[in-house]
Amino acid sequence: MDKIVEGIRRFRRDIYPGLKPRYDELVKTGQKPHALVIGCSDSRVAFESLTGCGPGELFIVRNAGNIIPQYGKYMGGVTASIEFAVTALPIRDVIVCGHTHCGAMSALLKPEMSTDMPAVQKWVSFARQAKRRIGKEHTHVFDAHLREAIAENVKLQVEHLRTYPCIEKKLKSGEIRLHGWVYELENGDVVEHDETNNRWLSLTEPEEPKRDVSGRFRGTE
Template identity: 45%
Template sequence: MQKLVDGIHEFQRNYFSQDQKLFETLVDGQSPLALFITCSDSRINPNHLTQTKPGELFIQRTAGNIVPPYGAVFGGEAATIEYAVSALKVKDIIVCGHSHCGAMGGLLDPALLEKMPAVKSYLQHAESTRRIVDENYSHLTDPQKRLVLTVQENVLVQIENLKTHPSVAAAVSRGELKLHGWVYKFETGEVYNYNPDEGQFLPIQDEEVVLSQPEVNRTLPPI
């Protein structure tokens, strides 16, 4: 806890003083560039990863970067998505999975979740991911490769869930919103973007690739 307290003092002494004018402008409201949906995992820092400042990302974090389908859960996830699209008018939504995801590991091995019923129940929103991997990739037996594949497939499944939200579907149909599927490999710093033309997650290289519209056309893997 002391590390956190020391960090607050450091922030106030140095970081805040350097960007005080920025923080003062935030009083007038927010106009984020994108809604960034990612995992709760402590190894991911969306602002650090994208080098964005306060006010530039609207962030939603859930176990396994899961987006429950519209109507399945009227909770914080649906409210965050709706507010980002309808009130803040974000132009892009990114669903970002990551390497070594514990939630996806639990999805592949439910025995790990026997003492965590809430987590096990929440992962039902990734059941399609599990079925895709089990039924379409039974030949892939290496545990690590299987986990990497599961992380990728789950990003695509959650994008499909995202499209069931009325605010998202309407904005996409008007051409006012783009959806992006990313996978972050935190041990190397690499970020992969789903490229529908190739049916794979490929390293982000330029704006044209980043702004592609994911339509699921699976080839997969590698990463």
């Protein structure tokens, strides 16, 4: 706790003064984030430092496994936060971001690891379709299998987003775009799912066409 309080003091003393004009504007005109991120609660994923975005830019919803229950199946904080962001804020991009080494996805693959966490088991059941989709090729060792589940879960949760009436409406009018990402803890890369060709492309390499890194999720790269 000492570290956290010391950090707050340092923030107020050294960092906040530089941000004061920005906060004055945000207080006066309200928040106008341009992106909604649905990410995992994992402490190793830090969206602002990962994206270089500052206060007022990202509206972030976090939960174990970056899961979005289908609209109407489980109305709770995730549903309300997404609905609010897409309806009331000027969101242009909606990003579902998973990450490698995800504990929630491990719990999905190995339910016996979380028998003492019934709420976790219930929550990750909103991702079980991802487990089914990779179930046919059970030839991998667990680590490669986990990577595949993480990628498949991101694709599934993007599909779940499409069940939201507010998302459907804004997709139709061309006001928002959906993105499925995986952040790779071990190398700092962020990869994006290309829905048209069902492949994963690295976002960190500047060249076009972007590099196809789908092999990373099949254990072949």
